[in-house]
Amino acid sequence: MAVVELEIPARPAYLSLVRLVVDAAVSSLAPNLGGARLDDLKLAVTEACSNAIEAHQSVWSEEPVVIRCELDDRTVTVEVADRGGGFDPADLASLPAATDPQRLRHESGLGIPLMRTLADELVFEQATNGTTVRLTVYRAANAPGA
Amino acid sequence: MQVAKGTNVCCAMQLRADVSSLDGWTVVSLFGELDVASAPSLREQLIQLVSQGSHLLVLDLEGLDFLDSTGLGAIISALKRARTNGGDLRLVCTQSRIRRLFEITALDKAFPLFSSLDAAVRA
Numbered sequence: 001m002a003v004v005e006l007e008i009p010a011r012p013a014y015l016s017l018v019r020l021v022v023d024a025a026v027s028s029l030a031p032n033l034g035g036a037r038l039d040d041l042k043l044a045v046t047e048a049c050s051n052a053i054e055a056h057q058s059v060w061s062e063e064p065v066v067i068r069c070e071l072d073d074r075t076v077t078v079e080v081a082d083r084g085g086g087f088d089p090a091d092l093a094s095l096p097a098a099t100d101p102q103r104l105r106h107e108s109g110l111g112i113p114l115m116r117t118l119a120d121e122l123v124f125e126q127a128t129n130g131t132t133v134r135l136t137v138y139r140a141a142n143a144p145g146a
Numbered sequence: 147m148q149v150a151k152g153t154n155v156c157c158a159m160q161l162r163a164d165v166s167s168l169d170g171w172t173v174v175s176l177f178g179e180l181d182v183a184s185a186p187s188l189r190e191q192l193i194q195l196v197s198q199g200s201h202l203l204v205l206d207l208e209g210l211d212f213l214d215s216t217g218l219g220a221i222i223s224a225l226k227r228a229r230t231n232g233g234d235l236r237l238v239c240t241q242s243r244i245r246r247l248f249e250i251t252a253l254d255k256a257f258p259l260f261s262s263l264d265a266a267v268r269a
Contacts, residue, residue, distance in 0.1 A: 012183035016160055019212065039243045046214050050182045110215035110251055117250050 001072040002029045007064035008049075010056035010082075018049050018067055022078065029071045032140050040118040041076065041137050047111040048080040048133040055084020055131065075120075075136050083130040160184055162209075163191060169267045171236075172200035177209035180217035188217075192224035201233025204266045213244050218253065225257065236266040 004025040008014040019042045026038050033041070045067070052065045066081040115122050121136035161184035162177040172195055180188065195203065203224060207213070225235040239245055239259045248254040260266035 012181070013159070015181050015183055016179060036243070036246075039246075042212075043214060043247070046181060046212075050214065050216060053182070110218060114215055114247075114251065 001070055004029075004069040004071075006067045008067065010053045010061060010063070010065050012050070012053060015046055015049055015053075018045060021067070022069060025069045025071065026076055030076050030139055033076060033137065034140055037137055037140070041078065041135065044115045044118040044122075044135050045078050045080065047115050048078075048135060051111055051133070052080050052082035052084065052131070055082045055086075059083075059085050073139070075138055077134060077136040079132055079134045081130060081132040086126050086131050161188065163188060165195070168204070168263055171202045171204050171267045173204045173206060173263060175206040175209060179212040180210055180220070181212060181214045182216040185216040185220040189220040189223050192220065193227060196224065196227045196231060196233070201228050201231040203228050203233065203235045204263060205235065205237050206263060207237060207239040207244055208241065210241070210244055213247055215251075218247065218251065221257070222253075236260060236269065238263055238266050 002025075004021065006018065006021050008018060022042050022045055023038065026033050026041065049065060049067065055061075056063065056065065061083050063083045066079075068079045068081070070077045070079075115133070115135060119135040120138045121134070123134040125132040125134065160179040160181075164175040164177070166173045166175070174192070174195070176188075178184070192203070205221060205224070221235070221237070228235045235257070237248075237257050237259050238261070239248070240261050245254070245259060248257060248259060258269070260269065
């Protein structure tokens with residue numbers, strides 16, 4: 001298994017760097033993932049990192065956000081670990097349907113639903129000192145049913 | 147901040163927004179990455195355009211390399227303000243990776259996606 005780890009300051013300007021590192025890691029170490037799934041993974045990781053940065057800013061944390069990519073012959077897993085105040089994903093309110101006029105009242109709240117759709121596996125681990133989000137996508141030849 | 151048509155406005159280091167006019171519509175062409183780093187600045191720019199009277203907006207997403215949920219939020223914000231003022235907001239988008247984000251969030255039902263600027267302003 002190959003591991004690539006990155007620590008970033010909890011600031012939005014570093015999100016581009018995270019996407020570059022995930023792209024480079026997957027392209028060189030898991031090239032059979034496929035371009036569309038790599039795009040999905042980069043979007044899901046961006047959503048997780050955006051939440052992590054917001055969590056740090058909410059508690060004035062100066063600690064870095066840690067992004068860890070694990071690549072083996074079956075899966076690519078990216079963990080995003082923050083030192084924010086934590087949250088319960090079950091508490092998230094569901095959004096009205098897109099065709100409902102009330103939907104336009106909601107300009108946020110899409111990040112976690114997007115992660116759930118884009119990743120093959122999504123795990124939230126809560127601890128006293130923060131949250132770790134683990135996003136896993138299956139490499140094509142090893143996806144269930146492939 | 148006054149946003150003049152025909153200008154290039156840098157929303158953030160990784161996003162550029164060019165403003166122009168076409169058949170009575172204000173066209174904002176985006177280039178680069180629209181994420182939580184750049185969305186707040188774009189949101190302000192779009193609010194400014196609507197407040198200056200540009201109630202018919204087209205966002206051209208053909209030059210976007212990346213779009214996330216915060217960027218979608220900025221677009222929703224602009225649509226809401228345009229419609230509140232009796233206008234509308236239309237999107238030009240043919241890139242599959244950008245269209246996919248609208249499709250999986252079902253927001254393609256709130257935002258018709260057009261294949262060209264001409265199609266968007268003449269619909």
